[in-house]
Amino acid sequence: MTVLAERPVSFAEAPEPHHEHGPSGFLKWVTSTDHKVIGKNYTVTAVIFFLLAGAMAMLIRAQLANPDSTLLSQHTYNEMFTMHGSLMIYLFVGPVAFGGLANYIVPLQIGAPDMAFPRLNALSYWLYLGGGLLMMTGFLTTGSAADFGWVAYAPLSNSINTPGAGPDLWIVALILTGFSAIFTGVNLVSTIYYLRAPGMTMFRMPIFTWNMLVTGILILIAFPVFTSALVFLWCDRHLGAHIFEVQGGGVPVLWQDLFWFFGHPEVYILALPFFGIVTDVIAVFSRKPIFGYRGMVFATISIAALSTSVWAHHMFTTGVVLLPFFSLMSYLIAVPTGIKFFNWIGTMWRGSVKFDTPMLFCIGFLGTFLVGGVSGILLASPPIDFATHDTYFVVAHFHSVVMALVMGAFAGFFYWYPKMTGRMLREGLGKATFWLMFIGTNVTFDPQYLLGLKGMPRRIAEYAASDGYTTLNRISSVGAAIIFISVAIFVVNVVVSWWNPIPAGDNPWDAATLEWATTSPPPHHNFLKIPPIRSRRPVWDYNHPEDRILDHAHKPRLGELVAAGGGTAVLLDEIGFDGEDGAGSREPDR
Amino acid sequence: MKNEAYVFLFVGIFFGLAGLVYWLWSHEDAGSVMLLGTFLLGCVPGSYYLWWSRRMPKRPEDNPDATLEDGAGVVGAFPGSSIWPFVLGLGATFVAAALVFGAWTLGVGLFLAVSALVGVVYESRRGGLV
Numbered sequence: 001m002t003v004l005a006e007r008p009v010s011f012a013e014a015p016e017p018h019h020e021h022g023p024s025g026f027l028k029w030v031t032s033t034d035h036k037v038i039g040k041n042y043t044v045t046a047v048i049f050f051l052l053a054g055a056m057a058m059l060i061r062a063q064l065a066n067p068d069s070t071l072l073s074q075h076t077y078n079e080m081f082t083m084h085g086s087l088m089i090y091l092f093v094g095p096v097a098f099g100g101l102a103n104y105i106v107p108l109q110i111g112a113p114d115m116a117f118p119r120l121n122a123l124s125y126w127l128y129l130g131g132g133l134l135m136m137t138g139f140l141t142t143g144s145a146a147d148f149g150w151v152a153y154a155p156l157s158n159s160i161n162t163p164g165a166g167p168d169l170w171i172v173a174l175i176l177t178g179f180s181a182i183f184t185g186v187n188l189v190s191t192i193y194y195l196r197a198p199g200m201t202m203f204r205m206p207i208f209t210w211n212m213l214v215t216g217i218l219i220l221i222a223f224p225v226f227t228s229a230l231v232f233l234w235c236d237r238h239l240g241a242h243i244f245e246v247q248g249g250g251v252p253v254l255w256q257d258l259f260w261f262f263g264h265p266e267v268y269i270l271a272l273p274f275f276g277i278v279t280d281v282i283a284v285f286s287r288k289p290i291f292g293y294r295g296m297v298f299a300t301i302s303i304a305a306l307s308t309s310v311w312a313h314h315m316f317t318t319g320v321v322l323l324p325f326f327s328l329m330s331y332l333i334a335v336p337t338g339i340k341f342f343n344w345i346g347t348m349w350r351g352s353v354k355f356d357t358p359m360l361f362c363i364g365f366l367g368t369f370l371v372g373g374v375s376g377i378l379l380a381s382p383p384i385d386f387a388t389h390d391t392y393f394v395v396a397h398f399h400s401v402v403m404a405l406v407m408g409a410f411a412g413f414f415y416w417y418p419k420m421t422g423r424m425l426r427e428g429l430g431k432a433t434f435w436l437m438f439i440g441t442n443v444t445f446d447p448q449y450l451l452g453l454k455g456m457p458r459r460i461a462e463y464a465a466s467d468g469y470t471t472l473n474r475i476s477s478v479g480a481a482i483i484f485i486s487v488a489i490f491v492v493n494v495v496v497s498w499w500n501p502i503p504a505g506d507n508p509w510d511a512a513t514l515e516w517a518t519t520s521p522p523p524h525h526n527f528l529k530i531p532p533i534r535s536r537r538p539v540w541d542y543n544h545p546e547d548r549i550l551d552h553a554h555k556p557r558l559g560e561l562v563a564a565g566g567g568t569a570v571l572l573d574e575i576g577f578d579g580e581d582g583a584g585s586r587e588p589d590r
Numbered sequence: 591m592k593n594e595a596y597v598f599l600f601v602g603i604f605f606g607l608a609g610l611v612y613w614l615w616s617h618e619d620a621g622s623v624m625l626l627g628t629f630l631l632g633c634v635p636g637s638y639y640l641w642w643s644r645r646m647p648k649r650p651e652d653n654p655d656a657t658l659e660d661g662a663g664v665v666g667a668f669p670g671s672s673i674w675p676f677v678l679g680l681g682a683t684f685v686a687a688a689l690v691f692g693a694w695t696l697g698v699g700l701f702l703a704v705s706a707l708v709g710v711v712y713e714s715r716r717g718g719l720v
Contacts, residue, residue: 030676033668033671033672033675113665113668119674119710122672122679123678123679125675125679126675126680127679127683130680130682134683134686134687169687176682179682193594195665196651197658198653198660199651199654200651201593201651201653202594213597217597217598220631221601221628225624257620301597301600305604305605308605308628309605309612312621322615325611325612525668530658532658
């Protein structure tokens with residue numbers, strides 16, 4: 001049945017909610033095209049994959065806790081690190097952001113009744129679930145699951161070196177999830193371009209929505225390349241196409257080119273949504289408008305553009321890439337990322353900061369991402385990369401980055417859980433999750449930087465006692481156990497909130513953006529009433545009418561444009577008036 | 591509509607320049623072709639949006655002074671519950687499995703996928719405005 005969505009007109013008089021006359025229970029789960037149901041499905045599925053991949057990480061760390069360990073066979077160990085990486089990258093961090101949180105939140109933040117293509121959205125979820133299950137099916141086949149690493153380098157991934165159904169399942173599963181991601185990207189861009197509420201101009205959108213727009217475009221750039229490369233790989237394995245094989249005139253390094261042209265933007269497809277979450281959450285819990293809004297938007301777009309022109313910095317040691325070009329471009333990414341850090345700190349500066357769980361996770365994100373980012377700048381230098389390539393230094397670098405993103409995911413989850421369920425999570429348990437995760441992350445991955453510098457290679461199942469890696473590896477394994485406990489506490493938190501709910505109310509955080517104007521959880525088609533949108537903070541304006549309204553219609557924009565390149569002009573510009581009235585002056589607008 | 595166009599045009603211009611520099615500097619084929627594709631990915635939708643932004647009246651969502659009354663009325667037609675995305679997803683999964691296990695799942699997959707396509711088309715006819 002087709003439903004016409006009418007725009008609610010005034011905030012004061014809410015009509016009676018019209019309930020969806022759809023099926024319930026299992027049938028609702030299977031047939032719903034509501035972005036909220038699909039978003040929840042995505043989130044729950046992705047979290048299950050996260051727990052599975054985490055369990056594999058525990059096995060890996062248990063194996064490496066002792067020298068000459070025989071806990072796992074070499075072959076099982078290869079499967080574990082391959083599937084750990086694949087589940088985390090392809091099935092958790094990305095989908096939980098662009099399929100789960102974004103699917104749920106973006107239409108709410110722009111005042112839309114649903115995503116632009118609801119049935120395509122549902123198809124995305126089913127392709128994602130089908131792909132994920134196919135990948136896991138690899139464990140049930142006789143030859144076992146894929147074991148060529150999450151990057152599947154040629155010629156290791158050809159039919160001679162890794163025969164069997166498991167690797168094939170890995171390939172076709174990622175073709176399915178690739179299409180799923182492309183459909184979600186199309187859906188996000190169309191929704192943001194065509195379904196905004198009146199007055200919600202592009203430069204009034206919350207930063208999370210902006211980042212999801214840019215993520216959508218990045219998905220459209222990156223995923224088609226990867227999906228077609230996987231089709232090539234399948235043809236190589238089954239039809240003898242010799243695209244990546246020297247014997248038939250192919251080029252193995254071409255796989256790396258195609259893979260990393262996807263793989264590096266993919267890192268930012270994973271990162272940008274969490275940058276957006278962190279930006280919004282910091283603003284809410286500092287009780288201030290976002291500092292340098294336009295600078296944030298330009299930084300996001302620059303990061304996205306640069307991230308697509310640095311793919312070969314993963315291939316420095318192949319000896320066939322243009323080192324100065326890729327090194328320069330990689331260094332350049334530090335500039336817009338630095339602007340983001342500057343603006344995050346600027347948002348907190350002289351605000352009245354409240355250290356609730358989402359805010360703690362954001363601060364943890366800042367610290368952890370800084371460590372990961374700075375070690376990334378080291379790796380952008382070819383001489384350093386030659387020395388540390390394929391060592392634990394690289395492993396530590398990207399785990400610092402990705403654990404920061406996981407903290408961003410937890411920030412978003414704690415922040416929006418009340419909106420999605422109408423229940424609060426427990427603060428005490430949330431803070432315990434944060435501190436254990438933050439400490440655990442550093443205890444796990446900081447020793448790995450040292451291991452890398454001592455020369456321990458990646459992806460080895462065992463090392464000798466005489467190598468001198470034992471102590472640091474033990475510390476690292478203890479850290480992994482701490483992370484495990486923190487995630488267990490998080491699961492307990494969700495279960496407790498389910499058994500013994502604390503009602504959340506519509507706007508428990510006194511937040512400013514449009515998703516907090518509707519009920520928790522939102523009704524069918526999201527809004528019974530919408531406040532007037534006159535600034536970037538429509539809900540704040542409605543709830544705090546006493547707030548001084550500043551008209552900055554004629555404020556020069558040059559300062560903020562310079563911020564995208566330098567960052568100082570905007571400092572003088574914005575601290576000038578933000579600092580005076582602390583909480584809640586209006587952002588310049590238009 | 592202008593800002594929407596500029597976002598895509600920025601992508602086009604950036605990758606046009608980056609691709610040009612990369613090609614002149616490295617003469618490497620694979621990367622240059624991918625950058626050319628990305629240049630087109632930015633230019634084609636960007637110029638389309640720009641073309642439209644000059645020909646259509648300003649939408650309420652592009653007007654900072656728009657009131658909610660300006661956007662009153664029907665936003666669009668949204669499909670209600672539908673089983674077909676699930677059936678199509680299941681069909682696609684079976685077709686993909688056929689690439690691994692051989693032809694026996696292909697029949698099941700194609701049957702599901704085709705019936706889903708037919709079902710979606712009929713559903714849209716019945717529903718009206720989709």
